[in-house]
Amino acid sequence: MSDQFHFPFAVSANTLSKLAKLNIRNIWDLALHLPLRYEDETHITPIADAQIGIPVQIEATVIQQQIQFRPRRQLVVQVKDVSGHVLHLRFIHFYPTQQKQLAEGNVIRALGEIRHGFFGDEMVHPKIRTDIEKGLSESLTPVYPTVNGLNQPTLRRLIETALKNLPADDTLPETLLSQLQLPPLLESLHFLHSPPPQYTPRDLHEGTLPAWQRLKFDELLAQQLSMRLARQQRLNGHASALIGDGHIIQSLLANLGFELTLAQQRAFNEIKQDMAQSHPMHRLLQGDVGSGKTIVCALAAAVALEAGFQVAVMAPTEILAEQHYLKFQQWFAPLGIQIAWLSGSMRKKAKDETKALLANGTAQLAIGTHALFQEDVQFNQLGLVIVDEQHRFGVAQRLALKNKGEDVHQLMMSATPIPRTLAMSFFADLDVSVIDELPPGRTPIVTRLVNSSRRQEVEKLVRHTCAQGRQVYWVCPLIEESEVLQLQTAVDTVAQLQESLPELKIGLIHGRMKPAEKAAVMSSFVQGEIQVLVATTVIEVGVDVPNASLMVIEHAERMGLAQLHQLRGRVGRGAAASRCVLLFSEPLGDIAKARLKVIYENTDGFEIARQDLHIRGPGEFLGARQSGVPMLRFANLEEDLPLLEKARDLAPILIAQQPEVVKKHLERWLSQRAAYLGV
Known part of the structure; x- marks a missing residue:
């Protein structure tokens, strides 16, 4: 800026x-x-007519001032207005200037809420004015x-x-x-x-007054204009057309062992058509948890590889990036494709070797975390960038990776389904592919809400599940005890479960473990050596263990809907009937009750996302899209949908017919933010 x-x-x-x-x-x-x-300083309210708890302005004469020392040092002033009624003004923090301002005999105005106090009705820390000769405010x-x-x-x-x-x-x-x-x-x-x-x-x-409507409309129009111009600019840009001969795709599909769903085929065809164009693709692939987005991205990568270009796959956490690495190794290594792994925790020597392989083109496929877009990472011929959980990356980070190549094609994927209003507004510059069906054989997940006082019943369910040869996730929100939140910690949970279920093999995984330790624990769980995996929310996305059929989430009332839905989606990936137990502690706040009700009643990620938007607003869906500066300051996407639709319809007409209006409007509204709009 x-x-x-x-x-x-x-x-x-x-x-x-x-x-x-x-x-x-x-x-x-x-x-x-x-x-x-x-604040309303336009009229005076007689003390006799003032209502409790409603801000009012009174005009009165100071009749007494004293400093009291019990229960603590404070200034207490008695005032009387023309009606003869008395009111106390109390200041817990005060200065000598205030004592002078409130000297006996002075006529003052005080603005604040009146409440019942120990000595009678009082205002605490009211706003005081002594310049009453100026008259009342006109607004x-x-x-x-x-x-x-x-x-x-x-x-x-x-x-x-x-x-x-x-x-x-x-x-x-x-x-x-x-x-x-x-x-x-x-x-x-x-x-x-x-x-x-x-x-x-x-x-x-x-926000319904005409003045507010004007500001909201202007803001939404600026946003729609900028998105359309960014899209136009992209369509005018140049990127290499990525067209393969199909040999990698055919081998990949032959080795999968399952058929793609119609929704997966449709999404892949849309992506393939985009990549064949000579302008850069900018597509969002979204689908519910477990809908099979990863294989569609792998097929997109195969197209780029067939065309002789490199592919970079970026994920926000090491554990998710590792999951992608293992999957892509399983699919591509047998086909003779060299895959590079890059993360911030790698030793310098290993990192340097990987960077050399990417720079000379030996490594065709790079998978990693934020480390992929560091300045010293160079690609030989980058053609496609795949960004998973794209809303969890800042704009500047996505921009840095995109700039590693010459106007590269971008494919973003998200398992946080985006409601229609949000997609229409914040992703108007993206093409969107939706996978709206689950692969066959996925079992529906039964969700249960259980009070944490019934924890022993849940432990019995864990024992029963493991006795049937199945595995269990037990998710805790914190690693260390917090005096403020007093949440059950992952470390304590392991100890408790080992005591309650000594016959079971219990493992622990959390974000502060070294990558090698995390990989070893996950590998043991995947192999079935660990029966119960106690974890923090690092397993929220990407983890795929078909034998796991029970998910227990501690303090579910503390988590967001998207996170609960993601965690629940870690089970139900095999043929066995699966369950998700949401343990909650009372008392529950209104928002927590609303969230738990939504997650209990719904399994459709898009419906959950819509209700989530209604409960908490659009902020968290969007990530750091404006690098910390929110795009919308005045408009509310849920309430102002009619204005958004008007702005969306008007934007292309103005761009086509009145470019000078567009230029002026954007300069006024987005002068400092325009650099990020095309990302």
Whole structure:
């Protein structure tokens, strides 16, 4: 992000540094820095009429001031208004200036919530004004998000100055605004920064007022325009057309031992057609847990290999990358294809040897973690990049890997299904392939909610499952005891299970183990030597052990829906009936109850994702798409779907017919963020 500031008025260096922390670098940033809430200083409420728990402003005379020392040092001030009613003002933290301000006989205004106190009705730490000769405010007072050292009066002054200096022209033509029934932008901004007193703070926060609708629409339109332009730019770019002769694909399919589902075949054909184009592919392959995305990616890799190009497969964790490495070795090594493994934990000598194989082209297929996109890793002829769990990588990381080749083809895969509204908005620049059916033979998973007080029953179920020759996952959310969360730890769980089930072989795997240790434990579990694998959430994605038929998740109430669904998907991969037991501890909060209800009632990942979006909002689905800067500050994808659809329909028309409007609109809304939009 640029460090340049552009203000048409003087701002001190100290204030500039504070504004930078708020991502404010020009007058538009200031104008779009909207209030968190509003205070009503437009009228006086008699103490006698003030309601408990509702913010009010009173005007009264100080009749007594004293410092009390019990239960702690505090300033207590008695005030009386013209109606003769008395109110206490209490300050637990105070300064000599406040004592002077609240001297006996002074007439003051106090703004705050009245509550019942020990000595009678009181306000705790109200906002005090002594300049009552200025009269009442004519609009609601905005309270802005800020940082230390930048107070509200300063921020208000800066924003007022910015609003006076904004260019009068609108980015959108009047005819279009009239058609959309939206007010002008400047009018909307003035309204939201200083709303008339007839509006309540609640009215202003609901987001349905025309001024809010205008800002939300502008933001969504900027996003849709930028995505479409990024897509257009990609389609105008040049990439090598990857067309193979089919010999690797045929051998791969012949050795699989199973038939592809129709959905897998359809997804692969879409990918193959994209890769045959002379512009770079930018496709997202999404499908539910266990739908068989990995083999489709392997077939895409086979096309690139047949065409004589290298392929890089990147995963967010070592354990997932290792799973891909083992799978791809199993599929490609018998075909004479050399596969390279690269991760951050490798010794320097091994790393250097791998980098040399990639640079001279000996290694045709590279699999690894973030280590793949370090500056010193060079490819001989990279043609295809496959990124698993793409939402867990930052934009800058994906960009670094993409730049290893000349406009390479990109295939991203995600087992976190993306709801339609989210796909329409945040992935409008991607082509999407969906695998919407599970391979035959997958058994439905029965989900049970069990209170942790019934833990012994769950241990009996573990014993019964292992007695039938099956295996069990037992997932714990933490490695070490946390005094704050007091969650059951993986280490303690192993000890408890060994005591309760001494006849069983129990293993432990967690993220802080060395890669070699993790690989050894996973190998023992895959071979059936370990019957119960106690794990942290490192096994969330990618682990495939068909003999495992029971998943126990401790403190399920603490986990997100996507994570619970991913973990549940580790079982049900063989022919045996599978179960997932969600252990929960009471008391449960409303969100935890909602999550557990959703996961208990649904097995369809897309429905779970839709409800997850409704419960927690879009943030976590998207990863660091804007490198820490959220794309949407004002619009809400669930609530504002009609606006999103209007913006989506309008974007291509503006690009085709009014490019000058597009340029102006994007400069105003995305001036600092445009670099990331095409990733």
